[in-house]
Amino acid sequence: MDKKKLLYAALSGAASIAFALAPAMAASADNDTTGADSHNEAEVELDNDVTISQVNNLDVTNTIKINSETGENSADKNTGDGSVSTGDAGAKVSIETAGNSNSLTLTMGESGDLSASNEKTGADSKNEAEVEVDNDLDVTQTNNASVHNDVDVDAETGENSADKNTGDGSVETGDAEVDVMVGTDVNENVLEIDGLGSGDPSAANDTTGADSKNEAEVEVDNDVDILQTNNLDSGVTNDIDVEAETGENSADKNTGEGSVDTGDADVSVELNTSGNSNEATIEAGVGGDWEVSNEKTGYDSKNEAEVEVDNDVDVTQVNNSSVHNNGDIEADTGDNSADKNTSDGVKTGDTDVEVSVSTDVNSNSLD
Secondary structure, eight states: OOEEEEEEEEEOOOEEEEEEEEOSSOEEEEEESOOTTOEEEEEEEEEEEEEEEEEEEEEEEEEEEEEEEOOOOBOOSOSSOEEEEOOOEEEEEEEEEEEEEEEEEEEESTTOOEEEEEESOOTTOEEEEEEEEEEEEEEEEEEEEEEEEEEEEEEEOOOOBOOSOSSOEEEEOOOEEEEEEEEEEEEEEEEEEEEETOSOOEEEEESOOTTOEEEEEEEEEEEEEEEEEEEEEEEEEEEEEEEEEOOOOBOOSOSSEEEEEOOOEEEEEEEEEEEEEEEEEEEESOOSOOEEEEESOOTTOEEEEEEEEEEEEEEEEEEEEEEEEEEEEEEEOOOOBOOSSSEEEEEOOOEEEEEEEEEEEEEEEEO
8 A cells, every 4th residue: 555644743823913103193382472571482292212123033843754665565485475565655854934024113203294483483582492302212123033844755666675586476566656845935024114204394483573583493303223134044954865776675595587567656845944134224315395484573582493313223134044955855766686597587667856945044134
């Protein structure tokens, strides 16, 4: 009969965060119709100090040992004929490891309008209107992974004997087929930041009094530090030991005919390793309409209208990796004998070995 074994293993994990750093609403500070010699201050202040840390640690060990066998049979020393006919032996192993994924989306107040204004200020008055947004953001995304796959597969229909029979001795083996697929995809960081310096900020002084001092200011300060790190220092190690055998048969020393007919031996091994990917997308700059104005200013007045956006962004992307692929592969239909018979014959099947190794690691992307 045919004998087949199938093993499948999979592991996956992901962390995803969507976060709004500032409210998506309008903020305004206004001084309107102030008295003479007055001192007026209107202020909106928003201070965000945010620290985000995403850390994944992954340690995977897969140890697989499979022996699929229909061989090692004997039909020896019979008074008549001796014959061995084996079925096929098949083994299929599929191991997929996926994990350590960080995804973070930050929205930093992109849809809010910020305005500061002084209108109709009195003589000799001091008027200050200010909107201040201070965002201090520290983001750390870290993945640490170690993956070890140890696969030992043996599919065998050979090592049969039909020897020393008074009649004919014959051995006919089935096919031996081994299929191994190992896929590893670990360590991915994705970061998206929207809204640095966008919106419609405005600062205006309108109709100021004589000898007055007027200041209208919108100030946005974004201090962003990003660290994306992927570590495969302990690495990905694939140790693959595969044997497919239909040979090593004997039909010797029979009084009649001796014949050996082996099946095919096929081996397919595919190793795919990918990982250590950092991707950061940062939208910064003027995303809306900025407006600054001084209108109808009074005699000997001092008027200041200002919009200031300061973006300080530091991005560090680091990948460390180590990948080891070790293979010991054998496909065998030979080492057969049909000796010392009145008539001899050996016919072997085909051997076919296919090995595919793909490694794609360490990618950084910053837009």
